[in-house]
Amino acid sequence: MNSIPAGRKRSVSSRMKTWFADFRSQWQMQSMMLPGVIFMIVFNFIPIYGLTLAFKSYSVTDTIAGAKWNGWQNFQTIMNDKYFWQAVWNTVGISAIKLTIEFFLPIALAIMIYEVNWLPFKKIVQTITYLPHFLSWIILGGMLINWMSSNGLINQFLGLLGIGSHANYMLDANKYWNIAAWSDVWKEVGWGTILYLATMAGIDPTYYEAAEMDGASKLRQIWSITLPGISSIISLNLILSVSGLFGSNLDQTLVLMNSQNQPRAEVINSYVYRVGLTQGDFSYATAVGLGVSVISVILLVAANMVTKKLNDNQSVL
């Protein structure tokens, strides 16, 4: 595409003219964008209008426009809602554990896989670690509940070591954060290596050859070649995961939550689901969703700013 450096200084009409001229000359390619643009408008932009519900009192029988405005009342309710804040606390707690482990572990695993020279072993490790990603939480959750039950796999294994008990770990609220985080790690760690491995494959092998000639050890090579090679992907992942701090796994929570671990297991998503869909309190659920989105955007921008500083002023977004 021809860029016009002086474009900004020219009049609006001439800029429009160039714009249309450009567009006409590229219309075949531009029209390929059209489905995507329409899709965005229909599914991303128009629904934004629905956010007005957060400031209304809305029920099943209302139209979005017809519902009564009620100002900040829904947000005031949020402020006083003990269960909501409990859900926030759980969400942040579980996410923090998840993010820390799920940020570092895939990098380490990817480097290890990358350094394996024997191809069959590499393939087997990759397949095994990817596998849980493809199972839904409904299945994995059922397995977990079974494993953690009083006569389940874990207690039988501990029994072999002589430290077995008949505790049902799912009933212990204090263990829930770790159960949720580590089971998620187990499910996703393999999948998380894919991006890194793909990026590593793009690193020029001559760097390693040169390093070896200079007598650099394996660790030195990883530190000075591999890690810098994937640094942009690492920072991208960091930004995305930080902005996901308030995101929570609805499927996982709905499967693993029970009346005993509920005080530590309820996350924002499951709370919104319970209040909004099962109790029909749409406005309140929208208000919660809006609040969480705003905080997430702030986190995203903040994380981007930080990585930009660390990354020589280059933004990865």
Add this chain to the structure above:
Amino acid sequence: MSITKRLARIGAIAAMAAATMLIAAGCGSSSSNSSSTSDKLPKVSYKVSKNTPAWKADKSKNNTLTWYVNADWWNKSFGKDMITKQIKKDLNVNIKFVTGDDTKLNTYFASGKLPDVVTILDPNSKVARTASQWAYPLQDLATKYDPYFFKVARQDTLNWYKMKDGKTYGYPDYSNTEADYKSGKVPPRDAFIVRKDVLAAIGKQDFTTPEGFVKAMAAIKAKFPNLTPFGFNDFSGANSSLDNVVQDMLGVPIVTKDNKYYARNMDPDYLKWLNAFREVHAAGNISDDSFTDDSNAFNEKVNVGKYATIMMGSDVNHGINLQTFASKHPDDQYVAVDGIQSTEGRKPTLSQAGISGWMINYISNKTKNPAKAIQVFEYLLSDRGQMLVNYGIKGKTYEDAGNGMVKWTPSAAKVQQDDPDKWQNQYRMGEFILFGHDRYKALNKDSYVKAIWQMQKWGQKYLTPQFKTENIAPDPGTQEARAYSAIQTNWSTTLVSLIRAKSKAEFDANVKKYKDFEKSNSIDQINQTRDKNIKANMKKLNMK
């Protein structure tokens, strides 16, 4: 300026335009739709009679009704199986079923284009509470198009669903009246059941008192180390059979003497029993897994007889599993015995579906064919319709068995036994339940599996209506409703921690914590609402 930025700008402008249009359109369609009904209704095209169903007189062809059912599991086919084919033929009507959840229902309301018939499942929802704005009153439709409706509809049920204007807009299935409870044709569904072999082996034990119960469970553990002595329904979705069902077994009242709300969860008798369960748990005779099992896990355990005794809520729903176990081990099958009973001498007050019923059917005031819609209601409520949906066609799938009872024809019985797929898809037997009622099921002794007959018989004399306290929760979407939901969540946690408490002191502390939680979550206001609703219910039921 890069191309992506330009496109983003176009996108943003387009989105703004679209949003503005939407807002404008939304404002235009938000007019209210209230007007008196009878003068708006289309003319009758046939002779209306009090004594014959209107569908016999109405010869109009090509009637189509769209029927929305607010449940995803509803089978949408119509006119393909024996039963709906007959409905189609008798009524000259084709029904297009649509299913969905609240969001789908909401799009209907938002667009103002309601289907002809709407079925919802929650009598407490906003949809039901605003029915007079979007549905036709059944009385008006029946008077104009099909007065025979008054012969087949239950007056008590119509009264129960009357709204402020004195008219009824919805009619539910499985709505039991006081008379149904007394008729003996509505079976009870809850019972304390024990495996026969266990019962024989442990000698004389007393399951009816808390002390006896704890001892009996220990005795079971001693003789049957591989069984879990005491089991109960799963906790997924509800509080197992440990609150309402146990309270019914103990005959805990539903209202106080002066008809105010009675806090059943804090009833001293009930708490005494929960403490007994705590002792049973502490002795290792309740498995912790019972609190985490989902319905599948529970069913599997019933299926193989893993529990020596079960506080069984809804034996009908677990009939297949109880029957599987009974068929494999005829000498061990579960039987209902007297157990978990009041220490204050109260009799059990077992409950069943109430007068609110289950699925509630409305005819929307947007329908072009209200005559056909009310005919369908009348037909499905009449004996003819009920016998059809429960038993199919007389002579073909069922026949008289004397005493007003019916039985399957040998060929139908064979299909039921050997070809469940045909039974379900080609016959659709007993599944078209939008106006179903248990009293028709009671006409065939094979309606229920054999394994639960004894349980049903055990509880029959204890069946007691709880109509007064139906739908008394605060209006959804209000502050009270939110507080109420918080209390319910807290109760679920409390209930399990009471049973899992290590000591009586911990038990008492948990009870106190729960009471404090209720207080700080406006229980007094909620109870006032409940009292008000109880009073309104009693008025509808003509009770003093």
